[in-house]
Amino acid sequence: MTFSLTDVDAATAPARAFEGTDLSSLPRAELVELLTVASAGRNAWDLLVAGVAGEVAHRSRAEDGPGGLARQQGFASPQQYVASVLGASFGAGAQLVAAGSALAEDRPVADGLRAGLSVAKAELITKTLDALPGDTEKLEARLVRAGKTLDYGKLKMRCRTDGARHDAAHLEGREHRQAQARCLELKEDIQGVVHITGQLDPVRAAFVTTYLNAQVKAAFQAQHDDTSDTDTADIRTATQIRADALVALAVHGLDCDSPASGVKTTVIVRINEEDLKSQVGTATCDALGTPISLSALRQIAVDATILPMIVNGKSEVLDMGREHRLFSWAQRMALAERDGGCAKCHAPISHCITHHIKWWSRDAGPTDLRNGVLLCVRCHTQVHRDQWDIYVDDNNHVWFTPPRNIDPQQRRQLGGLAALTTP
Secondary structure (H helix, E strand, O other): OOOOOHHHHHHHHHHHHHOOOOHHHOOHHHHHHHHHHHHHHHHHHHHHHHHHHHHHHHOOOHHHHHHOHHHHOOOOOHHHHHHHHHOOOHHHHHHHHHHHHHHOOOOHHHHHHHOOOOHHHHHHHHHHHHOOOOOOHHHHHHHHHHHOOOOHHHHHHHHHHHHHHHOHHHHHHHHHHHHHOOEEEEEEOOOOOEEEEEEOOHHHHHHHHHHHHHHHHHHHHHHHHOOOOOOOOOOOOHHHHHHHHHHHHHHHHHOOOOOOOOOOOOEEEEEEHHHHHHOOOEEEEOOOOOOEEHHHHHHHHOOOOEEEEEEOOOOOEEEOOOOOOOOOHHHHHHHHHHHOOOOOOOOOHHHEEEEEOOOOOOOOOOOOHHHEEEEEHHHHHHHHHHOOEEEEOOOOOEEEEOOOOOOOOOOOEEOOHHHHOOO
16 A cells, blocks of 8 residues: 555645634634534544554564564554554554555555545454355445445444344354343442443343333433422433333332332334244344344244234235234334334434424324334434424335524435434
8 A cells, every 4th residue: 555645635625715714703604614624634543553554564464473573663453553553542543453454455445445434444344244155245345335424333233133034044143142142240340339330132121221211311311301490300311210110120029019110111122024934034123133043033922021023024024923003003013114213313212202393283184103203212302492394205214304503505414314324
């Protein structure tokens, strides 16, 4: 790889128009523009440093032993060496080394980096692929295309989902190993505080996550609806709510004659009709971010509090267990299949409420699927406060249009699950 500042000079040139500008005096539109061009300049620099880091890694191979470049500089690995020189974390060094190593190869991630894909996204994609067996070239190209339009958080969701589907044949074995590794430890420190650490496999985590998320959603909604300004107002954080809910659950378990504590909820699992018939593929659970095997689906669905949903290739609900009512619950399940959570920010389904696109009170909007969308409490408040426009097209895709004070050009933004998928 040839070292050249040409791309860096081209990327940073637009930022020179702001040279000497007092940032505090910049109008919002110009500040947004500056952030965009400055980010482009940083990406160009990161790419340049990644190339150097990749060469450092090449000269620090394990077979080089003590003669490797990183070891000669007193470091155990090239990632550690690069991080030290940059004054950054080990993770930052690892990102640059991964990107630099990819640049030296003829692969889609390298092309993506040269076309503007960030170093952080490139590392995320390569880490996903490194853990998968078989030919991953098509998957890599697909993830690189997705990385050009998705932010880091959404790309992470896409990598997790597509990676699990690619590895569906091995998913059941991995889940078995995760189940064997389940653990929970309670350790009391010198001040009497008990620290809880552990891990759960997807099947067990589905129940715990669903219950705790329901308590957080209910408490936040109650906080939002409470207009009183008293000392009794609920000001708990999400982490505090989860802790309280777990304690309440334990108290209930010690005295099962008392009414159940917390908000009752249901674990939702979803599977494509073709996968169900062929018994090959994956399923999803609203409480989990990663697809699960069909074996895990069967384990979860044994419980009476489970609602299995079968959908066709168009994400149209074909069967919703015993639930057949058109309003509220049945509608919410159908919308969850289309939106996958908050249609705007992709928060989990358990955090969402159902919003009338044409408002019920102001617009006399009907309660039907074309007029409904799932939004988390924060996005729901934002949509009402800032008056975002929401539209569902003929392909059942949700679109958000910001107000002019946020985007003068009012460019539409694709939402729902469609925003996380590309051909």
